[in-house]
Every structure is written in C-alpha cells, then in structure tokens.
Amino acid sequence: MNRAVSFSRLSLLPLAAALLAGALAGCAPLIVGGAAAGAVMMASDRRSSGAQVDDEAIELRAASRLSDAFGDRAHIAIASYNRQVLLTGEVPNDAAKQQAEQIVSRVDNVRGIVNELVVALPSSLTQRSSDTLITGEVRASFVDASDLQANAFRVVTQRGVVYLMGRVTAREAERATSIARQIAGVQRVVRIFEIVTPDELRASGITPPGGAASAPAPASTATPAPVTPPAAAEPPASAGPVVTPVR
Template sequence: MFTLLSHTSVLAKARVARMAGLLMLISALQGCAVATVIAVTAGATMVADRRSFSKQIDDQRIEFNAHNELNKQKALAKNTNLHVISINGTVLVVGQAPNSYLRDLAIKTIQDVPNIVTIHNQIRISSTTAITTQSNDIWLTSKVKSALLASSEVNAKDVKVVTENSEVFLLGLVTREEANIVVEITRNINGVSRVIKAFEYI
C-alpha cells in the first residue's frame, strides 16, 4: 500500500508540475513575470491540498458557476452582498440580504449547480457591510491564519478561513481532533464574534 500511495503521489506531483510548467511557458511568452510566480505558487498549493486535483477543479467551477448564476438575478446582484466558497463540494454561502425572500432566492438559484454536495446557508438578514467592516474582516482572517500557522498541532493549509462581519467560518478536510483545535485557536482571537464550522471530516 505504501508503494502504491507513493507512486500516486509522485504522479500527482508530476501532473501539477507539468501544468505549472505550461503556465510558466505561456506567461513567459506573454512577458508576464507575475503570472509565472502565480503559476509556481498555485502548483505547490495544489500538491499540498488534501482534495484530489479533480476536486480542486470542481470547486473552482462550482464557485464560478454559482457567482455567475447569482449575478444573473438582478435583484440579488443589486441588493445583496454574497460570497460562495466551495471545498470538496461543501458550499458555504455568506453575506447579507435585506430580506428572507432574497436570502432564499439566492440558495434556490445555486442549488442546482453541478457537483454541489451540501450547502451551508449563512446569509444574514441585514444591510450590506461597510468598507470599514470589510477591511476589519480581512484583518481578522489574517490574524486567524497567522495563529493557525503558528500552531504545531494543525496544518493551516488544510483550513479555509472566511470572515464576514466578524463571524469566522471554517472549512476544509480535517479530522475531528484537528477541527476542535482550530476552533479553539480561532475563538480566542480578539475581535472574533462567532465561530461557525463547515468542515468535512476525514
């Protein structure tokens, strides 16, 4: 079994390396140094991810298609502030809607997007957040990620951190023990008002 897993890992790394190499070649032909750096970083991240390569692509497609469907609804595009995050088909929808009708419409709009396994509806009924609040959310996310990186008990790369109006949402493929550690670290970060788990357990 060890040989099989090692061989599979080598093949996965080789596949990602080829993709990163192709992206670097394209960027070089276009004279874009920034794209080259992004290609290398993306390749390394894909290798470290607990999701399969195909699942990572599926998640990107889910997010793109979901946002596209939401934007087709003029009432949603004009009156709400919504974000869709997908990890291994587990979809988290966060943000604000002015009423329950638009909140429910948002979920109904994306529920038929292919490859979605489950949807966590965390849309709040309220006005959209101000720029200052959004900036604070970015700062809180960085604080949580930094705290996870400093921990020797979990791998921060396995956890997706999303902050919306000081509420921190946690996603990823983790063990229950890892989940408990991550929650404990997060809830002790100054400024975090609430921690919501949307993990998939392995």
C-alpha cells in the same frame, strides 16, 4: 479564496486589505500568480485535484449567476470546499436568501449548501476590512501552530463570525476552533468540517500532525442543505461536513 459577489460600489480598499491579510498569514498569496505556486498549493491540499478544480468552477459560476439575479441588491460571498458551498453575507429579505440557495444548488457538482446569509443591509467597507484582517490573523495563527497543517483549513469571516472549512480530524477541528476563538474581534466560530480519521488521512498519503488518535466527531447542531437526498440517515463521519456553531 471565497468569491464575493458584492454587487455594490467597487473599491480598492477591500483588495488592499485582502493583500494585507495574505501577508499576515505568512503563506501563499491570495492571488496566485504562477503555475509553480498553484502546483504547490494543489499538492498540499487535502482535497483531490478534481475537487479543487470543481470548487473553483463552482465559485465562479455561482458568483456569476447570483450577480445576474440580484445585481446590487445583495452582498453574497461564496466559498466552496470539497464541493460543499458556504453562503455568507447580506440579502434584503428571506425570499432572497432562499432564492440564492436555489440558484447555487443548480450549479454543477454542488453536493450541499450551508446558507448563512442574513437579512440585513450590506455590510460597510470598514466591517469587510475588519473581517479580512481577522481572516488573516486566523490563518497566521494556524501557520504558527506546530500541531496543525494550515493548508487543511479554509477560513471565511463575515461580520466578525469566523467560518472554518476543511477535511480534518476531530482533534484538528477542536484545536483550530480554540485558536480562532482567541483572535481579537471574533464574535463566534462556526465549524463546517468534513471530519476524517487519522487513518483515512494516511490512506490518502497525508501524515496528520500530532500523531494522537482523534476524538469522536463533535455533535452537529446544523446541517447543510443537501442538493440530493442523503444515502443514509446516519452517514459516516467522512461523508459530509459537520456544522457546529461555537460561541
């Protein structure tokens, strides 16, 4: 789950909504309470076990450092997938937005950052609860889709904007986007995918659903801010996330 640095007054309402979303998803709970459940999730994840551990550490460390820096002046959610970090939420000004990105860029093992923070007042509890329910609906729809592997996707929602993360084929990316856009309350879908081929998935021991060859990767309309300079101007499709806003 994405780490939310909400920095404002805590409430049990978002937690209750989050648990409800987990129930709607019909899959593993948002709070994993046992080693067996954790082992199942790690085994079905398309990231390496090392990347999963790094992502957890990145989220925890980033949340702590952002909390120290901003206190209750910002609401920032951190989601890391395969060491690529998505920042969403609200900050008081552009300087704070850049400061948050710089803070996270200094966390160990971060490969890149997609900074989707907006300059605005913190969202209301009603809005956050609505976002959590949307996330649950999207996850549930992925579970229901026989041609998708639901655990291949990370879903984050802020202010009605759905962010999709994952290591997926181009066909899976298009299919997941189409499903998410049909969920009530979704204002926009932003894809932050690491596009791979079916052969690459098979090489890592994963049988891609659908069986058909994937289409070319969608054109990128935004790019994550790299923590280190990229090795090449045109990296292969599997080298990093493809960020494509879909309206």
